[in-house]
Amino acid sequence: MPLTKQKRLEEFELIRWIQQQAGNGAHLALGIGDDCSIQPQQPDRDLLTSIDLLIEDIHFKREWSNMFDLGRKSAAVNISDIAAMGGTPQSVFLGIGRPKTIDDTEIKEFLSGFLAEIKTYGAVLTGGDSCGSPGPLMISVTVQGEVPTGDAICRQGASYGDAIYVSGSLGDSALALHQLQHGRQPDAYLKQRFHTPTPRVALGQELSKRHLATAMLDVSDGLIADLGHILAASNVGAELNLDAIPLSAAFKRLLDDDSALIDFALAGGEDYELVFTSPLKDLDQHINLPLAVTRIGSISQQPGLHIRQTNGEPYHCRRGGFDHFS
Amino acid sequence: MPLTKQKRLEEFELIRWIQQQAGNGAHLALGIGDDCSIQPQQPDRDLLTSIDLLIEDIHFKREWSNMFDLGRKSAAVNISDIAAMGGTPQSVFLGIGRPKTIDDTEIKEFLSGFLAEIKTYGAVLTGGDSCGSPGPLMISVTVQGEVPTGDAICRQGASYGDAIYVSGSLGDSALALHQLQHGRQPDAYLKQRFHTPTPRVALGQELSKRHLATAMLDVSDGLIADLGHILAASNVGAELNLDAIPLSAAFKRLLDDDSALIDFALAGGEDYELVFTSPLKDLDQHINLPLAVTRIGSISQQPGLHIRQTNGEPYHCRRGGFDHFS
Structure with missing residues (x-):
């Protein structure tokens, strides 16, 4: 009262x-x-x-x-x-x-x-x-x-050799927020991704029903942070392929002018896409899922999260999981 | 995020x-x-x-x-x-x-x-x-x-002739709040009733297990308001006996000096006692409950909540369910 x-x-x-x-x-x-x-x-x-x-x-x-x-x-x-x-x-x-x-x-x-x-x-x-x-x-x-009973997909459960997938595209929401915080009006698509994100209910249901995923989280704190939760809970590491990170057309247009924006896709957050691991290497090609998923890397035995560029060079994200937006 | x-x-x-x-x-x-x-x-x-x-x-x-x-x-x-x-x-x-x-x-x-x-x-x-x-x-x-399954006690379910009971004592918490709001230090007992109220879990369980109550609520908004919810949901009225309202010794001591304080017991709130109705008229005498309950009135066919004093005169509470504390 x-x-x-x-x-x-x-x-x-x-x-x-x-x-x-x-x-x-x-x-x-x-x-x-x-x-x-x-x-x-x-x-x-x-x-x-x-x-x-x-x-x-x-x-x-x-x-x-x-x-x-x-x-x-x-x-x-x-x-x-x-x-x-x-x-x-x-x-x-x-x-x-x-x-x-x-x-x-x-x-x-x-x-x-x-x-x-x-x-x-x-x-x-x-x-x-x-x-x-x-x-x-x-x-x-x-x-x-x-x-x-028993079908829920938890954050622990990823194993060495599992492929890592993410649904939709990453970074749209964080980029829209970044623009709003700097007094700029984001593109309508980016804005919609920030203001009215879409929970991936049908995809999650399909993955649990068909027992396709070993571990899963939604990307709310950013890919690096949330995948990090899966790795820590599963006691494994991961290698990510930077060029495989799925990006929207709106995001790519801005990325063309400023390649550093890629870090919003890696560590931005509020994507509400699903990141999950699966023993199946070609989930996106052979199984009809209700939403496109992209294979972005694989689970390694060695702890830690390593991001590689196509040329094999390691990539270091400049936006940590806990940095201030600048 | x-x-x-x-x-x-x-x-x-x-x-x-x-x-x-x-x-x-x-x-x-x-x-x-x-x-x-x-x-x-x-x-x-x-x-x-x-x-x-x-x-x-x-x-x-x-x-x-x-x-x-x-x-x-x-x-x-x-x-x-x-x-x-x-x-x-x-x-x-x-x-x-x-x-x-x-x-x-x-x-x-x-x-x-x-x-x-x-x-x-x-x-x-x-x-x-x-x-x-x-x-x-x-x-x-x-x-x-x-x-x-099916044992939960809802607010609808009170019938004409049911007795109305309340657990513990009423008004302690609201009186403590009233004193705090006027810069006075409440008695230790009243203060405890305000700061650390006791949810009546064991009593509620006993009443549901033995199917003793037809309707029940906890008194959070005050007896009149919460009993009013039961009456509205059950489409009945009630007669309350003012002198039957259970009061603590600490409350009674203050009531001796100011009889208007009784309204804190009727409409104060945050008691977290249980108010319930039962077809049994002597629940408090013949059944061993984990907490004392007091019969304070009965359900009437006529809508509305009427409070009577021992002399038969109607009593009108001056603290409505929605008045400011003064």
Whole structure:
């Protein structure tokens, strides 16, 4: 309960509005509106759960995005965690800490985007909490999904000799952010990749269903950082082929003028593509996947992540996993 | 991913520390540390889930509490939602948006209190997210629990003639808050009730296991507001006996000097006691419950909530569900 009750009325009204929009899920015995939601458990399913925070001026700036897209992105980055295990999203729980500067119309735009995004992936808003914030807009999202028992793809499991694949293209989102941070307007494609990333749910499901991947993560912190998590958890190393990193046409156009931009594809982050390992060397050629994947390297016995150029020379990324954007 | 990566290192370090503390749950196939946690589903169990936000200066003030107790309370208020369905808490997911003014020692104190509290109820920290906050301390907690299939006690279900019960005593927490807001130091007992409320897990479990309650909620917004939720969802009314409202000795001492304080017991909130309805009229006398419960009234056919004094006169609470504390 808040320290003052004045805000409480607004909270109740907002929660009521959310409840009306939420709908019901066939997997639920009770949806939004009680102390807890109730979901009958299924004997042949594993429950997957993930939580994410998004805080204004830390994760997003309101002047860069509209509230609808911010709602979509808030849902997408969390659903991406279910995709990264090869699961199917089912229930989403949303907490909103709302500053006074955000009016009802804006918060409903946010919620409309949020609800549209989760609906795309068959998930249902199943619980929520709303209150005032004396500071920034704060969004907390918890997503639950399911996967057939034992089929979830974890970060450990990569073995020597496995091929390393990544879906889609890398670096678009980080490059858009870089441009926004320097007062430039990114290309429409790059902007869309930053504001409304696409969780790769269908690809993740296909990989888990057909047991094609030994380890998988979504690329949220940048390829080097996230592949690094797989390597550390699996106790192996990797060799990457720099020229194999998949890039969009929009990214390549800018790369032509400044070759250093390649580091956004290696260490930028917020791609929400899937990076995974597989014993199959030609996954992209012989198996019909719902999304293009590119083989970018292979797992080595020797620890560490080594990137090589086509001429065999090692490449050193100048953007570490933890550097400031400059 | 945050807009700048500098904070990211701290985040990774904090998450690592949390992971080390988290421990494993027998109900989990995979705990904290991957994109999602993995929990095998059980055929004879319902999954219960609830989310809560706690934001500095909205829900708590750091100068009133130490970080250990704040951690305990953040867990307790969320676990109380599982108790209110009659369930057993299992997994807790914690998001922390942390201002720069909170140092590592303080955040670890918070986490120690949080972990101690969830351990008390057999739950395990199963996932988390941490980032900087440019404003207040923000805490998001999602709890999952279980209950035998169909045994959860919802807010709808109260019937004409049911007795209304409440556990423990009411008003202690709101009275402590009132005193703190007026610069007075509450009695140690009242203070404890405000800072470290006790979720009534064992009572809730007993009521669901023995199918003793027809409807139940935890008292977080105040008895009138929360009982009002039960009445609205069940489409019934209620008559309450003012003199039956259970009060602590500390509360009664202050009530002797100011009879208007009774309204804190009726509409204060943050009691985290259980209010429930039951067809049994003498639950408190004939059944051995893990916690004292008091019969405070009964469900009527006529809608609305009517409070009567011993002399039969109606009593009108001057603190509405939505009034400012004064």
